[in-house]
Amino acid sequence: MQCKEVEVVLEQQGFVPVPEAARAHLAGCSSCQGLVADLTAIVATAHLLPAEVEPPLRVWTRLRAQLEEEGLIKGAKTRTAWRRRFSELFGARALATAGVGALVVAAVVLQMRPPASHPTEARNTYENYDDTSLTLSNDEAHLPSMQLAGSSKVDVALRQNLDIVDKFIVDCEQRIKEQPGDELARDYLTGAYQQKAELLSVMMERGGVY
Amino acid sequence: MKWETMARGFLPVLGAGLLFGAAHAAAAPQHFERHFAVKGRPVVVIQNVANGRIEVKSSKNSEVVVAATQASNKINIDAEQAGERIDVTATITDNSGAANELEANFQLTVPEETELQLRTQTGLVYVEQVMGDMTLQSVAGDIHLKEVSGYIVVRTTGGSLVCTQCAGKLDFNSISGNAQVVQPGLTNVSLFTMSGNILFDGDFIRTGIYTMKSGKGTVEVHFSGNDSFDLKAQTATGTVDNQAEAYLKPDSHGVRHMASKFTKGLFGTVGTGLAKVELSSYSGTIRILKRD
Numbered sequence: 021m022q023c024k025e026v027e028v029v030l031e032q033q034g035f036v037p038v039p040e041a042a043r044a045h046l047a048g049c050s051s052c053q054g055l056v057a058d059l060t061a062i063v064a065t066a067h068l069l070p071a072e073v074e075p076p077l078r079v080w081t082r083l084r085a086q087l088e089e090e091g092l093i094k095g096a097k098t099r100t101a102w103r104r105r106f107s108e109l110f111g112a113r114a115l116a117t118a119g120v121g122a123l124v125v126a127a128v129v130l131q132m133r134p135p136a137s138h139p140t141e142a143r144n145t146y147e148n149y150d151d152t153s154l155t156l157s158n159d160e161a162h163l164p165s166m167q168l169a170g171s172s173k174v175d176v177a178l179r180q181n182l183d184i185v186d187k188f189i190v191d192c193e194q195r196i197k198e199q200p201g202d203e204l205a206r207d208y209l210t211g212a213y214q215q216k217a218e219l220l221s222v223m224m225e226r227g228g229v230y
Numbered sequence: 231m232k233w234e235t236m237a238r239g240f241l242p243v244l245g246a247g248l249l250f251g252a253a254h255a256a257a258a259p260q261h262f263e264r265h266f267a268v269k270g271r272p273v274v275v276i277q278n279v280a281n282g283r284i285e286v287k288s289s290k291n292s293e294v295v296v297a298a299t300q301a302s303n304k305i306n307i308d309a310e311q312a313g314e315r316i317d318v319t320a321t322i323t324d325n326s327g328a329a330n331e332l333e334a335n336f337q338l339t340v341p342e343e344t345e346l347q348l349r350t351q352t353g354l355v356y357v358e359q360v361m362g363d364m365t366l367q368s369v370a371g372d373i374h375l376k377e378v379s380g381y382i383v384v385r386t387t388g389g390s391l392v393c394t395q396c397a398g399k400l401d402f403n404s405i406s407g408n409a410q411v412v413q414p415g416l417t418n419v420s421l422f423t424m425s426g427n428i429l430f431d432g433d434f435i436r437t438g439i440y441t442m443k444s445g446k447g448t449v450e451v452h453f454s455g456n457d458s459f460d461l462k463a464q465t466a467t468g469t470v471d472n473q474a475e476a477y478l479k480p481d482s483h484g485v486r487h488m489a490s491k492f493t494k495g496l497f498g499t500v501g502t503g504l505a506k507v508e509l510s511s512y513s514g515t516i517r518i519l520k521r522d
Contacts, residue, residue: 177370202492
């Protein structure tokens with residue numbers, strides 16, 4: 021199996037857990053291992069995004085009209101082809117890298133948002149936290165066995181630090197459940213999720229994918 | 231018959247000797263040294279996938295000297311130059327080696343003005359008397375900086391930072407590493423550790439911005455009587471230990487700060503409040519005291 025075929029398999033079947041068909045290739049290909057690690061980080065960070073990031077319909081309408089006016093797109097019929105060309109322009113790896121950057125920025129924006137004042141908004145934020153927590157836990161459950169069994173100083177340090185992050189997250193989540201308006205705890209929890217995503221990414225890259 | 235008997239006794243010894251020799255060659259330390267001539271301010275990148283120490287010192291010479299000792303031939307070291315960029319990579323070629331065989335230690339001599347990007351797994355990263363932006367990454371190794379200046383970015387998982395007489399901007403992020411900043415000349419400081427401790431012992435430069443956050447550890451700041459800064463200290467479930475009440479006055483800029491009802495906070499001004507100092511710890515202790 022070649023790298024391009026692995027991308028197709030991951031796109032069709034997801035990467036948690038890594039599909040059987042792609043495992044043999046991934047075990048020996050650092051580039052594809054990096055891709056999986058990037059995708060993992062993206063998914064984890066994506067769950068930190070607030071639901072409100074979806075722009076209003078009028079923005080899309082205006083944007084499309086503008087693009088049509090400038091001759092960059094030609095109405096609804098060509099949209100699929102345009103989108104396909106756009107996705108061809110960026111390979112999966114480039115998109116993943118760009119995605120990590122964009123999502124990190126989005127996560128920072130989320131972190132800088134004022135505390136939720138409306139109950140619905142607050143509920144959405146907590147749901148985002150729940151989603152992030154679940155995604156990261158799933159990623160952790162699929163850590164390569166080599167990483168979990170490794171006895172080197174680095175492997176041990178990574179596992180110990182993952183344990184520290186996990187305990188801290190539990191602590192912050194508990195605090196937020198008890199004190200939903202605690203902005204400081206929310207800041208620390210967001211930071212902890214980011215650190216956990218980065219740590220899992222390092223562990224996956226280091227341990228290989230099985 | 232006699233020769234046959236002798237051969238029978240000798241051959242196993244010879245075989246064992248050859249095997250031992252081969253194993254010894256694989257495990258024997260190997261030295262690597264390269265010299266690269268540079269003109270201006272070089273950028274030196276070290277990517278040490280193996281374990282080991284990286285030591286960087288400066289000289290007046292316009293050259294970068296990369297010296298390395300690798301514990302065995304299970305590690306491959308490559309070094310190349312592209313203009314002013316020197317790239318050094320240590321990779322593990324045979325993962326079956328014992329931990330002590332997978333070590334590569336680097337000693338670098340660089341011009342005083344050099345940019346650095348260093349990455350290692352374990353082992354100390356030590357940089358002394360280098361001026362230039364630097365990014366230093368380690369999983370379990372500590373990072374010691376002495377008399378360095380520039381935009382300094384440090385990322386560790388469990389490694390601690392000791393920064394002595396550093397100048398410029400410092401950005402430290404770690405999970406369990408400690409950060410110790412002593413006698414700094416830093417104008418912008420951002421320190422974050424999830425469970426480590428933070429100690430800042432030095433002057434706050436006027437117009438400087440200093441942010442220090444620890445999830446579970448202690449954040450301790452020692453300031454001098456001549457300092458001038460606005461202070462904001464907050465903790466969710468920890469404590470604030472203010473041992474400098476005599477120096478801390480209510481905010482002098484007319485903005486009335488208050489801690490939220492969920493946090494314990496301390497706001498005030500030392501001197502005329504020219505620098506900005508923000509300290510926080512989720513569940514640890516924040517300690518503020520004046521140096522003698």
